[in-house]
Amino acid sequence: MPDLPELNPVVHGRLRLALLSLLSCVEEAEFTWLRGKTEATDGNLGAQLLKLEEAGYVAVKKKFVLRKPQTLYRITKTGRQALTEYVQALKKLLGPAVDS
Amino acid sequence: MQDHTTEQELKERLSLIERMITEGRRNTESWGWTFVLWGVVYYLAIAWSAWGHSVWAWPTTILIGVIVTVVVASLKAGNHPETTLGRAIGAIWIALGISMFLLFLALGLSGRLNDQHLFVAVISAILGMANGASALILRWKVQFACAVVWWVAAVAMCFGSDTQSTIVFLVAIFLCQIVFGIYGAIAEAQERKRRGSIHA
Numbered sequence: 001m002p003d004l005p006e007l008n009p010v011v012h013g014r015l016r017l018a019l020l021s022l023l024s025c026v027e028e029a030e031f032t033w034l035r036g037k038t039e040a041t042d043g044n045l046g047a048q049l050l051k052l053e054e055a056g057y058v059a060v061k062k063k064f065v066l067r068k069p070q071t072l073y074r075i076t077k078t079g080r081q082a083l084t085e086y087v088q089a090l091k092k093l094l095g096p097a098v099d100s
Numbered sequence: 101m102q103d104h105t106t107e108q109e110l111k112e113r114l115s116l117i118e119r120m121i122t123e124g125r126r127n128t129e130s131w132g133w134t135f136v137l138w139g140v141v142y143y144l145a146i147a148w149s150a151w152g153h154s155v156w157a158w159p160t161t162i163l164i165g166v167i168v169t170v171v172v173a174s175l176k177a178g179n180h181p182e183t184t185l186g187r188a189i190g191a192i193w194i195a196l197g198i199s200m201f202l203l204f205l206a207l208g209l210s211g212r213l214n215d216q217h218l219f220v221a222v223i224s225a226i227l228g229m230a231n232g233a234s235a236l237i238l239r240w241k242v243q244f245a246c247a248v249v250w251w252v253a254a255v256a257m258c259f260g261s262d263t264q265s266t267i268v269f270l271v272a273i274f275l276c277q278i279v280f281g282i283y284g285a286i287a288e289a290q291e292r293k294r295r296g297s298i299h300a
Contacts, residue, residue: 021120
């Protein structure tokens with residue numbers, strides 16, 4: 001499979017891809033909302049979000065609402081670009097198979 | 101594509117992206133109840149201003165309506181993230197609430213709230229504008245029909261008698277707030293029921 005290395009390995013991870021896709025259509029999302037949508041464990045979710053944060057694909061904001069801590073994530077411009085490029089690469093790799 | 105398994109994996113990734121985007125965009129908000137609430141608010145304001153003859157009837161009921169809406173909406177919001185679409189629709193209705201509150205407070209205090217026809221025509225036109233803008237953004241024909249009802253009511257206010265204009269206003273509130281609100285709430289409940297959970 002010579003084409004596979006063209007895919008961004010940070011984006012290619014199943015959970016990371018799901019997270020970037022979810023974050024691409026909301027302004028910002030809480031950790032608990034992401035957990036609910038992906039059904040990932042806290043540990044795995046936190047680890048994958050950290051990888052995305054380290055890659056500069058998501059930004060994190062912590063705040064308190066009614067004395068309860070909230071961790072909010074939003075996709076960055078770089079993250080959106082990486083997701084777009086990943087989708088384009090996927091479509092290119094699949095070629096005519098993309099519609100089947 | 102040499103390896104069939106890999107091709108399947110790539111297709112699965114593409115499908116995952118589509119599913120997650122659909123899930124993220126899914127409207128989890130429920131706003132049908134606000135239309136019913138505001139229908140009741142308008143009826144209360146009309147009753148208070150008709151029998152109580154108070155200049156505070158409209159500004160007070162609108163302020164109470166705003167407070168109840170904000171409190172209930174914040175309690176219902178939970179951890180649902182805000183979307184650009186949701187913010188756009190919300191902005192229209194928040195601006196409408198502020199405009200109505202300021203206008204009716206100023207008209208009431210200045211003693212220029214005497215012309216019932218003009219007053220109701222302005223309310224109807226503002227509601228037509230908000231429903232129309234929201235319907236055009238959401239591409240929702242039923243809400244656009246509500247906008248048309250409000251615009252027709254606004255024009256009718258300028259030509260009908262006192263009794264006719266009151267009837268038109270009460271009917272418009274019933275159709276565009278109460279009936280539309282209940283319809284919206286049922287549609288939202290059906291959408292929530294139909295929705296299955298999608299996992300990554």
